[in-house]
Amino acid sequence: MTQLSRNETIKGESRFLRGTIAEGLLEHVTGGIAEDDQQLTKFHGIYQQDDRDLRAERAKKKLEKAFSFMARLRIPGGVLTPAQWIAMHDLAAEHGNDTLRLTTRQTIQFHGIIKSNLRPAIQAINAAMLDTIAACGDVNRNVIASVVPQHAAVHAQVLETARAISAHLLPHSRAWHEIWIGETQVAGGEAEEEPILGRTYLPRKFKIALAVPPQNDVDAFAHEMGLIAIVEGGSVVGYNVAVGGGMGMTHGEPDTFPRTGDLIGFCTPAQVVDVCEKVVTIQRDWGDRSDRKHARLKYTIETHGLDRFRAELSARLGFALAPARDYAFARSGDPLGWVEGEDGRWHCFLFVENGRVQGEMLAGLRAVAAQHDGRFILTPNQNLVIADVAAGHKAAIDALLRRHGLTEPGVLRRNAMACVALPTCGLALAESERYLPELITTLEAEYQRCGLRDDEIMIRMTGCPNGCARPYLAEIGLVGTGPGLYNLYLGGAFDGTRLSKLYREKIGHDAIVAALAPLFAGYAADRRWGERFSDFVIRTGVVAATTAGNRFHTA
Amino acid sequence: MSTSIAQAATPFAEDQLSEIRRLVGGATAEQRLWLSGYVAGFQAATDSPAAPAAPPAAKAKLTILYATESGNAEALAGAARKSAARLGFAARTVDMMDTTPEQLAGAEALLVIASTWGEGDPPQRAEGFLTALMAEDAPGLAGLRFAVLALGDRAYAKFCETGRQIDARLEALGGTRIAPRLDCDLDFHQPAAAWIDTTLREIAPPADEAGAAVIHVDFARPGAAEDRTRAFDAEITARIILNSSRSDVETHHVELSLAGAGIAYEPGDSLGFSPRNDPVLVEDVLRLAGLDGDAAMHAALTERLDITTLTRAQITDYAGLTGDAALRALAEDAIRAAEFLRDRQFVDLLAAAPHKLTGENLTNLLRPLPPRLYSVASSRAAVGEEAHLLIGAVRWNSHGRARNGVASVDVAERRGVGTTLPVYLKPNPHFRLPADPAAPIVMIGPGTGVAPFRAFLQQREATGATGRNWLFTGARRFTHDFLYQLEWRDWLQSGVLSRIDLAFSRDQRKKIYVQHRMWEARGDLFAWLQDGATVYVCGDAKAMAKDVHAMLLRVIADQSRRDADGAAAYLREMQRAGRYLRDVY
Ligand code: SRM
Ligand SMILES: Cc1cc2nc3c(=O)[nH]c(=O)nc-3n(C[C@H](O)[C@H](O)[C@H](O)COP(=O)(O)OP(=O)(O)OC[C@H]3O[C@@H](n4cnc5c(N)ncnc54)[C@H](O)[C@@H]3O)c2cc1C
Ligand SMILES: Cc1cc2nc3c(=O)[nH]c(=O)nc-3n(C[C@H](O)[C@H](O)[C@H](O)COP(=O)(O)O)c2cc1C
Numbered sequence A: 001m002t003q004l005s006r007n008e009t010i011k012g013e014s015r016f017l018r019g020t021i022a023e024g025l026l027e028h029v030t031g032g033i034a035e036d037d038q039q040l041t042k043f044h045g046i047y048q049q050d051d052r053d054l055r056a057e058r059a060k061k062k063l064e065k066a067f068s069f070m071a072r073l074r075i076p077g078g079v080l081t082p083a084q085w086i087a088m089h090d091l092a093a094e095h096g097n098d099t100l101r102l103t104t105r106q107t108i109q110f111h112g113i114i115k116s117n118l119r120p121a122i123q124a125i126n127a128a129m130l131d132t133i134a135a136c137g138d139v140n141r142n143v144i145a146s147v148v149p150q151h152a153a154v155h156a157q158v159l160e161t162a163r164a165i166s167a168h169l170l171p172h173s174r175a176w177h178e179i180w181i182g183e184t185q186v187a188g189g190e191a192e193e194e195p196i197l198g199r200t201y202l203p204r205k206f207k208i209a210l211a212v213p214p215q216n217d218v219d220a221f222a223h224e225m226g227l228i229a230i231v232e233g234g235s236v237v238g239y240n241v242a243v244g245g246g247m248g249m250t251h252g253e254p255d256t257f258p259r260t261g262d263l264i265g266f267c268t269p270a271q272v273v274d275v276c277e278k279v280v281t282i283q284r285d286w287g288d289r290s291d292r293k294h295a296r297l298k299y300t301i302e303t304h305g306l307d308r309f310r311a312e313l314s315a316r317l318g319f320a321l322a323p324a325r326d327y328a329f330a331r332s333g334d335p336l337g338w339v340e341g342e343d344g345r346w347h348c349f350l351f352v353e354n355g356r357v358q359g360e361m362l363a364g365l366r367a368v369a370a371q372h373d374g375r376f377i378l379t380p381n382q383n384l385v386i387a388d389v390a391a392g393h394k395a396a397i398d399a400l401l402r403r404h405g406l407t408e409p410g411v412l413r414r415n416a417m418a419c420v421a422l423p424t425c426g427l428a429l430a431e432s433e434r435y436l437p438e439l440i441t442t443l444e445a446e447y448q449r450c451g452l453r454d455d456e457i458m459i460r461m462t463g464c465p466n467g468c469a470r471p472y473l474a475e476i477g478l479v480g481t482g483p484g485l486y487n488l489y490l491g492g493a494f495d496g497t498r499l500s501k502l503y504r505e506k507i508g509h510d511a512i513v514a515a516l517a518p519l520f521a522g523y524a525a526d527r528r529w530g531e532r533f534s535d536f537v538i539r540t541g542v543v544a545a546t547t548a549g550n551r552f553h554t555a
Numbered sequence B: 001m002s003t004s005i006a007q008a009a010t011p012f013a014e015d016q017l018s019e020i021r022r023l024v025g026g027a028t029a030e031q032r033l034w035l036s037g038y039v040a041g042f043q044a045a046t047d048s049p050a051a052p053a054a055p056p057a058a059k060a061k062l063t064i065l066y067a068t069e070s071g072n073a074e075a076l077a078g079a080a081r082k083s084a085a086r087l088g089f090a091a092r093t094v095d096m097m098d099t100t101p102e103q104l105a106g107a108e109a110l111l112v113i114a115s116t117w118g119e120g121d122p123p124q125r126a127e128g129f130l131t132a133l134m135a136e137d138a139p140g141l142a143g144l145r146f147a148v149l150a151l152g153d154r155a156y157a158k159f160c161e162t163g164r165q166i167d168a169r170l171e172a173l174g175g176t177r178i179a180p181r182l183d184c185d186l187d188f189h190q191p192a193a194a195w196i197d198t199t200l201r202e203i204a205p206p207a208d209e210a211g212a213a214v215i216h217v218d219f220a221r222p223g224a225a226e227d228r229t230r231a232f233d234a235e236i237t238a239r240i241i242l243n244s245s246r247s248d249v250e251t252h253h254v255e256l257s258l259a260g261a262g263i264a265y266e267p268g269d270s271l272g273f274s275p276r277n278d279p280v281l282v283e284d285v286l287r288l289a290g291l292d293g294d295a296a297m298h299a300a301l302t303e304r305l306d307i308t309t310l311t312r313a314q315i316t317d318y319a320g321l322t323g324d325a326a327l328r329a330l331a332e333d334a335i336r337a338a339e340f341l342r343d344r345q346f347v348d349l350l351a352a353a354p355h356k357l358t359g360e361n362l363t364n365l366l367r368p369l370p371p372r373l374y375s376v377a378s379s380r381a382a383v384g385e386e387a388h389l390l391i392g393a394v395r396w397n398s399h400g401r402a403r404n405g406v407a408s409v410d411v412a413e414r415r416g417v418g419t420t421l422p423v424y425l426k427p428n429p430h431f432r433l434p435a436d437p438a439a440p441i442v443m444i445g446p447g448t449g450v451a452p453f454r455a456f457l458q459q460r461e462a463t464g465a466t467g468r469n470w471l472f473t474g475a476r477r478f479t480h481d482f483l484y485q486l487e488w489r490d491w492l493q494s495g496v497l498s499r500i501d502l503a504f505s506r507d508q509r510k511k512i513y514v515q516h517r518m519w520e521a522r523g524d525l526f527a528w529l530q531d532g533a534t535v536y537v538c539g540d541a542k543a544m545a546k547d548v549h550a551m552l553l554r555v556i557a558d559q560s561r562r563d564a565d566g567a568a569a570y571l572r573e574m575q576r577a578g579r580y581l582r583d584v585y
């Protein structure tokens, strides 16, 4: 067998995710922590980062890198109370960089927490009945679920399932509580066990998403497991199970690729937690622990074959999954604006550009939270829903939002998403969050010049090929390759069911605009009735359709 | 302008006084020096003194009592003792820290040299003495003949406050004033020398004319100790802002080449230099005074005169010069004047009531530009013929104007690499590493106060000193303002630095300062004190040094179960033993 990756040793020797994190927090002269501990804090939802904008100047100023930490909440299904929202706002103001970053996995990230503020920050999170456990690391990540508050009953069922899965797959280690909250250690900690995840946890991250068709806001095929709710008579009767999805790849390494999950059957709500557990354990036992670039479930399935995988799953479950049921997705973007629910309550889907809540928007949402008795729901599109507004309250909340300038975005912007990238993401090769807004402005001008008005096109950008904004499922995907340069992908389906294809390599702003403008023009002139931009570019041969992940790199 | 004769105590009438002011104020340093000698000589030659002309049979006893923080008063006292000895006195110098008013009761003649600190406070080392002197049960001092020389800085509202208080109190306790008090501004050297010389003669006039004619001016030029007149043009070889570009403050690390300068500084010493005024401000002042200003005028305003400080006396003088009644009324109303002076500078006075002035009018309104001091942040043992300074750029806004600290911003904006800085050495014998290289030290220096401690550590590292070193420092924000972070980190790793405790005030809602860290570490801190550690405090005098002092007392009280008096005694004893040293500004 090939050698285990370094992370496996770190995990194995970590005493269930403790390492020397607590000691490192006491080393005040540095804003960072030990290298191995940086791997371990991820399991606690905490990343060491540094401000890359400042890197160049630091050494000559006799300063180490501008270290700070990113902390990511675990919020299965993305539901918060207004009080929790306010608490998180306070936390960001006091300990973070005064922004809340809504993520593509339906949660909040805090950036810029310096080491001395980490414990107070995590304790504030704990005090708000939230946590950051397993928000990162080689574990099951935040379980995401379609945001369909307008279908209150179904939404409630799906949320309950998301929470149950998340709770069931959580690490058992008490390390988080000890290190961050100050819970005293139970005799050595060594007595702990990780019955599901194992002593060295999973080979790599593991992701689960629950979709409620026709809404595919979670991108059901982009995760280790996509669970597609089948609704009958106003209630969830079970879930279609897709396995082996994932986005990340590495430039220049064609054996890494994004992959859409394979539909392997159907399970009942009573079975679904068990199904998740068994898929996790197969990945735990079969996943590649020598090469982290090849360790996700998608590669495990590619290596062992879907049939073997399915057989193993049946064996572990003690039953076979039923055949998948019919379903249909319509879109992966969020419907924006007010939506009336089945029960007469209203829900406002607010566009948050690239998920970054700051400034006037923070102030506005705080004002809303102060008088709102419903819920705040984060969406997998980095947006926010003010849910459960009584009809009589709608006008007041609407007025507040308007007063704080929260208005609807343009047609290309409304479905646009960018990952964080610079300056905090250590893996970014190019700008993303800080650049996409400007590019969209230019593209919207081109779009209008072509006479297009209301036809949505889904655009996503990431600063590197890891795919955090799921760009390979976008109609237009831009993936950073170097400073100011991007690969341009086209043809991902509007409903998130088809991967895209590389169209142009390593191009800058002007070339991106130049490449897209004629396609907009062609689309305006030659599209069929109701035809999506992505379907148009495939029909007209601009790019070939990608039918499977392992064909992503083939032209 | 720079030195006033305390009016209440002068034998002169107002018009005589202004004559003197005009003459002395307008004189060059050399002229003043000559004048002082002239007056002394003239007096000796013309007076037929009532005192015995023959030398006293037994040498007259003279106590020279000084209160100092940064050593000026002490240096003057030392020089005065030499002069007194030459004049035939049995003179001794006494640090206020080492004596009590009772012990003075026996003295016959007393010369007091006292500086003022903080906001009109006595030097810290003199606090105990002064409290006792001001107390109701202070001893009567009938029979004591005294004179007071006050050191201060006219830029402070309570100019020479400590000297004034002592002067009044000694009289109230029954003492006889031999000579009117002299209040000195920062350019105290010549006027103080002259005053000391005349005063010594008042106390016990010299035996003969020959003796009287000898003018002992050597203390006006302290030579090796501190010589501003022989500044060395040190080339700036590096200048780096240590704060990150995200910081709201700017602290410059400046490296100077002292090659060939022969400036043998010790860790703990400071370098002084005479800054140049902001050329934009110079133009503003000229314009508001209705002057074009020739090259000489520009040079004077740029290099020699203080064009930023504003005092009530200047309002008075300006009102007098211009006949501006409103200004005169302002100057005469203490409360309104104080209100006007707050956060204003000389240029604001001109702007508030512009009048056309002559060049001479203008320069007579201004005091000499005082030099500024900066702790040396390096050790020669580590950097050779270099000196490093750590200079915080002082910038603020007031009354609608952006203001710049004269010296710090001169360096920050106008003294680039390759230019020179005319530096002189200002030794600080009261701020030295312990003689014993194995003795532990505790260094408390937030902000630029950390500068001498970098020198200390360089020195201790280079000399292989084995004593433990503990640093308390801090600034606004860890990420952006942690001065010399990587160096402390390396020193911790190599063991040169035993421990560092950090206070970054703005990293959390509740402000955290070094004194809070001291409290958190009180057990260890007191253990270090018990182990004989010397405590050094450097940096801000307004708040930090006071808070740290209070915290030291609190830690000592808490850890040794002493009451407040007991803790104060403990700390006083440390101070007396030279184990509690401060260099604050
Ligand atoms: C915040 C977020 C993007 C956003 O703009 O919303 C994000 C941000 C980061 N992702 Fe991601 N990922 C985020 C969703 C995703 C997704 C989308 C999803 O999960 O639906 C993907 C693609 C799906 C997948 O996993 O394949 C994704 C694939 C990655 C990868 C590639 C993993 C792979 O196996 O290929 C990495 C790099 C890695 O793990 O080595 C990564 C790593 C990172 C890190 C933590 C960088 C790092 O490892 O140092 C980024 C932190 C940047 C920062 O400064 O905040 N992130 N990341 C999303 C947070 C999700 C959450 O709340 O948990
Ligand atoms: C022994 C000693 C050692 C020193 N060591 C150092 C050192 O190592 N590093 C260092 O940086 N400094 C040090 N200083 C202080 C230094 O000498 C100067 O005082 C300082 O740099 C300011 O000088 P400046 O000419 O720039 O400012 P100035 O022109 O003298 O202006 C300073 C004055 O401006 C006013 N002022 C400042 N801020 C405000 C405000 N916010 N609002 C209103 N008024 C304000 C105050 O009256 C203040 O006194 C030391 C001082 C001493 C006595
Ligand atoms: C921080 C600080 C505060 C001062 N406060 C005053 C003051 O309130 N009044 C005053 O007249 N002089 C004040 N001065 C000026 C000093 O008295 C002056 O520099 C004097 O020469 C110092 O003498 P020393 O070295 O003997 O202590 C202050 C100086 C500093 C550095």
Ligand code: SF4
Residues within 6 Å of the ligand: A419, A420, A421, A422, A425, A426, A427, A428, A429, A432, A462, A463, A464, A465, A466, A467, A468, A469
């Ligand atoms: S896609 Fe790459 S650049 Fe963007 S956040 Fe993820 S890891 Fe960072």
